[in-house]
Amino acid sequence: MLTKPAHKPKRGFTPDIIVVCLICLLPLLxxxxxxxxxxLGVNPVETLVRQLGVWGLRLLVVGLLITPVARIFKQPRLIRWRRPVGLFAFAYVALHLTSYIAVDQFFDWGRIWADIVKRPYITFGMIAFVLLIPLALTSFNAAIKRLGGVAWRNLHKLVYVIVPxxxxxxxLLVKADKTMPLVYGGIVLVLLGWRLWRWIRRKV
Amino acid sequence: MLIRHAPDLTENDVTPKETYLRRREIMAMGIGAGLSALAGGAQAAQLTGKLSGKKTFWTNEAQTPREAVTTYNNFYEFGTDKSEPAKYAAALTTRPWTIKLDGKAAKPQTVDIETLLKGALEERIYRLRCVEGWSMVIPWIGIPLADVIKRAEPTADAKYVAFESLARPKEMRGVRSPVLHWPYVEGLRIDEAMNSLAFLAVGLYGDLLPNQNGAPIRLVVPWKYGFKSIKSIVRISFTNKQPSTSWNLSAPDEYGFYSNVNPTVDHPRWSQATERRIGEFRRRDTLMFNGYGDNVAHLYKGMDLQKYY
Incomplete structure (x- = not known):
């Protein structure tokens, strides 16, 4: 088409993006x-910290789900949902960490540092959070332009490490009944497996 | 508007299971006590009239509200979530109930729970420290463990005491999945078991134990992490070798046989230096032997508690 396209690709806060943001906000509210x-039950501090963490993980998984759904159902517009979902996931994870530092440990930095170094589950959680920071910082258009599409995309592949x-x-945190972590693990395995499978198919 | 009868509903259908089970419990206590319990509204003070009045083990610390004590429970026989025992433990039938005393004893025997309930009961207010890092203060009612052990007259060979919980899959939904070794088993050294702090609780807050707290009888060893205080006991055996324990079988490097509360020995996955007292906002320091060192420290003299965690 040489003439002006009838529909300019929509940008910014279109109604669907606003709805996605509102839905992501609901668990927090x-x-x-x-x-x-x-x-929040008998042990509200624990509930708060855990729920923020679980919602962070859920949104990260939803973020991984968007691309396969968009490709399989041929709905390329869905790709735009990754940004709000990813940023909200970061927000929940950041609040999860903040609540652990401020509410659970009450800024006992000595203990917090000891936890990070000594407790594998906290070590892995901290690494995941630190790796999320560059992704959150580059989640606006100017950053994408500055990095260039390829570099930006490669950087954001970090999420394949972060979610696992x-x-x-x-x-590692659960005591005996590993069902829920294994359910999340299974879903993540399928979502990453789908990407691996496509990547292999493209190679051969 | 169409109003119709519902002949398909019986009395059985409209009586909540909890009510129906409580009725049984109340009957078991004797009609008189049952009536007064009913008259008193909910379930006011079923046991307070029977207390000896001894105040040997007491603390003035604020008691954890009954609501918290009875809705935040680790009782994996009814599910791994701490809210599940309160939801599902009503399905447990606690009468008839007997405890088998066997093994290396001169007088092995089976004791009926009613016999124990008829004897002298005392109230003790104990701190309870969970291995997960939270704690409560609970007014228990019960009998010293030593009193029950003496009935069986353990022999000189009895170096350890092994405890076993009920495992009844029909009534305990958690037992249907193998998250832990069923039946739940625990153990103490005989001198630990004979220590005056070791207590068998049959009630809390003046009433019979709610099912989710380990009805009809459970161990309370307040200087050890909560999981040592085995619930719904059906068997107490005297042995000459250290008995296995469910959590130790599940993760030997995380849960030792002794499992004394010890702020200087961390759980491999988290610190044990502090705890959150349920109802409080800030964490507080965890005390050695949960603050019961005067009563029990001598039991571990010369032992390396880093090794025997």
Missing amino acids: WLVWRFLQND LGVLHYF
């Missing part, structure tokens, strides 16, 4: 509401 209502680290963090 729900948690804050329950916290204020004193409805998050699952490992969860797995």
Whole structure:
């Protein structure tokens, strides 16, 4: 088509993106509401820290799910949802860490540092969080342009390491019943397996 | 509007299971006590009238609200989530109930729970420290473990005491999956078991033990992590070798036989230096032997507690 396209590709906060943001915000609002209502159970601090972590992991998994769904169902517009979902995942993980530092440990830096170095599950969780930071910092258009599409895409492949680290963090923390971490692990395995399979198919 | 009868519903269908099970429990206690319990509204003070009044083991620390004590439980026989025992333990039938005392003893025997309930009961307020890093203060009612052990007259060969919980898959949904070794087993050295702190609880907060807290009878060893305080006991055996314990079988490097509360020996996956007292916001320092060193430290004299964790 040489004439002006009938529909310019939409950018920014289109209605679907706003809806995605609102949905991502719901668990947080729900948690804050329950916290204020004193409805987070017998051990509210633990519930708060755990729920923030679990929602961070859930959104990371949803973020990994978007590309396969968009490709399989031929809905390329869905790709745009990755950014809000990914940024919200980062926000939940950051709040998870903040609640651990500020509410659970009450800024006892000595103990926190000892935890990070000595407790494998906290070590892996911290690595995952640190690796998320560059991804969050480069999640705006100017950064993508500056890095160039290829470099940006390669950088964001870090998420293939981050999500398994998050699952490992969860797995190592659970005492006896590993069902839930294994469920997350299984889903992540399928989502990463799909990418591997496509990559191999392209190579041969 | 169409109003119709519901002849397909029986009394059975409209009585909540909890109510129905409580009714049984109340009957078991004797009609008189049952009626007064009913008259008193919910389940007020079923056992307080029977207490000896001894205040040997007491603390003035704030008691953890009953609501928390009865809804935040690790009782994997009813599920691994701490809210699950309160939801599903009502399915457990706690009568008839007997405890088998066997092994290296002169008078092995089977004791009926009713016999124990008829004897002298005392109230003790103990701190409970969970290996997960939280703690509570609970007013238990029960009898010294030593009193029950003496009934069986353990022989000189009895170096250890092995405990076994009920494992009844029909009523305990958690037992249907192999998350832990079933039946749940625990153990103590005989001198630990004979220590005056070791207690068999049949009640808390003045009432019979709620099922989720280990009805009808459970161990309370407050200087050890909570998982040592085995619930719903059906068997106590005297042995000459160290008995296996469910958590030790599940993760030997994480849960030792002794499992004394010790802030200087970390769980491999988390620190044990601090704990959160349920109901409090800030963590507090964990005390050696959960603050019961005066009573029990002598039991471990000369032992390397890093090794015998």
